[in-house]
Amino acid sequence: MTTEEQIVNAARKVFVRKGLQGAKMQEIADEAGINKALLHYYFRSKDKLFDHIFTEAFQQIIPSLRQSLNEKADIVIFIQFFVPFYLNFIQKNPYLPQFIMHELSQNPERIAGLAHAQNFPFDSLKVLIDKAIKEQQIRFVEPENLIINMLALTIFPFVARPMIEQIIFKGKQEAYENFMQKRADDIIQTILTSLRPI
Amino acid sequence: MTTEEQIVNAARKVFVRKGLQGAKMQEIADEAGINKALLHYYFRSKDKLFDHIFTEAFQQIIPSLRQSLNEKADIVIFIQFFVPFYLNFIQKNPYLPQFIMHELSQNPERIAGLAHAQNFPFDSLKVLIDKAIKEQQIRFVEPENLIINMLALTIFPFVARPMIEQIIFKGKQEAYENFMQKRADDIIQTILTSLRPI
DNA sequence: AAATAATTTAACTAAATAGTTAAACTATTT
């Protein structure tokens, strides 16, 4: 692993966990196993390093769906594919959503410069959904609602983990983990049962 | 309005918007229309002031449901009551969820000391849900899932606003606002259709 | 009127932190 990769890995870890303000350059240097001078030798400033990490993280959290949309041209199959896939990704990066949403909440203009944001294949999904409605495979639903609901059900348990664990599961960590293990199936069931034609 | 109230209002505004680290004592003093010395005269430290605000905010975001649970002993009616009620509260405090979740993500132990956390009438809700299942008013569902899903569908659009506005609604603010105006009905429909007996 | 409490002013301290610098050293490339 090159030094630059070490730095990026360390910066990702610290920034994602602590945010732009909470992260300290010294901690990133320590995490990378180098010193602060070398950190500035590679990335001139904290802001430059942060931009690098944020852009990378943002591109990761916008799922690239083009493949799965062409292959499985059926909204039900898409949902069954997407939910476990995306949930699994977030499970491996549980602090990513909170990081992105916090930084965007602090500085919403940041999203403007990110080309990937416009790259989400929303229109293809819309076509799939409209087709399923017309064929009476699912009830009428606004595509925006369906997509936001799917994302909400998937992402929320991670950003709200401390509250869910404490209040719903009364501090029992294993109860939360057990809940999360079944989560993909639960989301799919909730979405698909809500889409049954009336 | 007393000076202490002015300070608390200013601190709430600044802390909720910028978080513990992002908030500056000088900015709170300015917002309250006083000076930094007086701020420390009332609240000895930033941490003490923050604790005050966070505790207050946390108690607000845990909905007090006891009344509505006793009166309307029917889970469907409860959902129809709770969703618009809670959505309306968050609409008036759109940064509150992000604030709570970010601070808890940074420091999850903070939740332990908050008595209100244990005060959520989860068991009463469970009884309502189990009763509705037994009477075949709704399909079988884990109470934990139902409650978390309701909260997810309600809260997520606020914490993810910048992403939703930019990616789903392509930067059109009025499209997001229009979506949010119909949101209560959409959530109720999603939840209730998903609960139809199989 | 006197005493007390609230508030301002303005300068101060102490700590944290981003970023710089120069010199020395090590590894790699030419």
Place this chain on the structure above:
DNA sequence: AAATAGTTTAACTATTTAGTTAAATTATTT
């Protein structure tokens, strides 16, 4: 072997910020 790039060390600067202090001023209470 010489030159170059990568890395360390350690001390340094500049800035931001929480928190303090003391004196003066204003408002409120007794």
